[in-house]
Amino acid sequence: MNNHVIFQKIIKKEIKANILYQDKIVTAFSDIHPKAPVHILIIPNTFIKTANEINKKNKNIIAHMFYIAIQIAKEKKISEDGYKIIINCNKNGGQEINYLHMHLLGGIKLETLY
Known part of the structure; x- marks a missing residue:
């Protein structure tokens, strides 16, 4: 089974x-x-394997992912102190699940993480 299936099951609430x-x-x-104390994953509901698959047709998804990450950062009260938004791409980039996903990290000083 492909490891991206777990994200699809989360989206469908299975x-x-x-x-x-x-x-x-x-x-x-x-x-x-x-x-980190705040570690949220933001994923597109449409399967995109890696950042390399962002194209003219689906590029608006990345902008929406960033927008939602910023809204969650504000809601979690980490926007003022600071946070990181990370997208890993492929094995050498640290991507463990073959499904595009964004990490929102905050709540502590993050200079040593990632």
């Missing part, structure tokens, strides 16, 4: 996850192995 936000474009939920 797997229990702490979903913080969902609309027709993205789903945002808490990472089950957090690297």
